Amino acid sequence: MNIVEFKDVTKIYGRKKAIEEFSFSLGENKITGIIGRNGAGKTTLLKLLSGFLVTNSGQIRVFEEDPFNSLLVSSNMIFVDDSMSFNPKLTLLEILESANHFYEKYDMKFALDLMEYFSLSREQLHRNLSKGMQSTFNMILGIASRSPLTILDEPTTGMDAAVRKDFYRLVLKDYINHPRNIVISSHLLGEVEHILEDILLLKEGKKLLHMPVSDLKNYGMGLRGEKKLMLEFIKSQQVYHKEDFGDQDLFAVVKNDFEKKTLESIKSQGIEIIPLSTNDICVHITNTKRGDIDDILSKNQFTGYNKKANQ
Numbered sequence: 001m002n003i004v005e006f007k008d009v010t011k012i013y014g015r016k017k018a019i020e021e022f023s024f025s026l027g028e029n030k031i032t033g034i035i036g037r038n039g040a041g042k043t044t045l046l047k048l049l050s051g052f053l054v055t056n057s058g059q060i061r062v063f064e065e066d067p068f069n070s071l072l073v074s075s076n077m078i079f080v081d082d083s084m085s086f087n088p089k090l091t092l093l094e095i096l097e098s099a100n101h102f103y104e105k106y107d108m109k110f111a112l113d114l115m116e117y118f119s120l121s122r123e124q125l126h127r128n129l130s131k132g133m134q135s136t137f138n139m140i141l142g143i144a145s146r147s148p149l150t151i152l153d154e155p156t157t158g159m160d161a162a163v164r165k166d167f168y169r170l171v172l173k174d175y176i177n178h179p180r181n182i183v184i185s186s187h188l189l190g191e192v193e194h195i196l197e198d199i200l201l202l203k204e205g206k207k208l209l210h211m212p213v214s215d216l217k218n219y220g221m222g223l224r225g226e227k228k229l230m231l232e233f234i235k236s237q238q239v240y241h242k243e244d245f246g247d248q249d250l251f252a253v254v255k256n257d258f259e260k261k262t263l264e265s266i267k268s269q270g271i272e273i274i275p276l277s278t279n280d281i282c283v284h285i286t287n288t289k290r291g292d293i294d295d296i297l298s299k300n301q302f303t304g305y306n307k308k309a310n311q
């Protein structure tokens, strides 16, 4: 059974289409990464999924219901992000107690053990915690809920490196012991990919791909060779990125839908095949800019910003 179904979903803020004709589904018990650059639409997608936002068009089903105003969805789902707000008078213990009351599978002992491990005092108020400690507490609240649909929106914001490491280990181990659907958004695939099974990649509100992380490794590849030869070869390919490499060569990132014999033929012509990391593949296929940061730097290094000329 699919836990989540999106069919042609569009969400517009003013004139901005944050999510556009988006369709995907999530089966049972997986860790899925929602990956995309800043502004790609990750948070909007997760808020639609959680029933916090209504669509402009299209259909969403979560546990076979429209998530908006659904008690079934809210009691089986937890949404964790760094802007969670609580009654300011409640202590951390009281917040956990109310979650324990609401969520059927809540593991209060686990939550309290984690609080102790991360040096969070039960008597503290949430608003008095540092940013990183708030994220840590929110993560404890979310993981201990054991919600069938656990949504973590950029959960590591503000956490230091050691806490991040513990966080990823905790999510993975707890998921193995208590399988459920965990959806994590991030703009850093490299940081989360070791705990993900599937990746849903967004670009400018649209779905670019949804596949097992292991398949993403072969989705794109780097090619380098003599410029003229390369330009001739890549003109019939889907090219995500190209840049000069020295005076003579060109480097390009292309979609990998080549047959084995084509690869052998290009190698024999002197084009080198360069394997890319999944993170590099994501960066290149979600790139929206023309040129790169070096172009801006080289344009500005001698002149600087001339206020008068620009007035």
Ligand SMILES: Nc1ncnc2c1ncn2[C@@H]1O[C@H](COP(=O)(O)OP(=O)(O)OP(=O)(O)O)[C@@H](O)[C@H]1O
Pocket: 013, 014, 016, 017, 018, 036, 037, 038, 039, 040, 041, 042, 043, 044, 045, 187
């Ligand atoms: N409440 C809003 N009103 C108007 N525009 C919005 C609103 N929320 C989001 N947007 C716009 O919708 C687009 C998608 O935003 P969203 O927050 O979903 O992206 P994101 O992928 O989560 O970004 P980030 O990684 O920077 O958090 C952006 O262009 C953003 O400016």
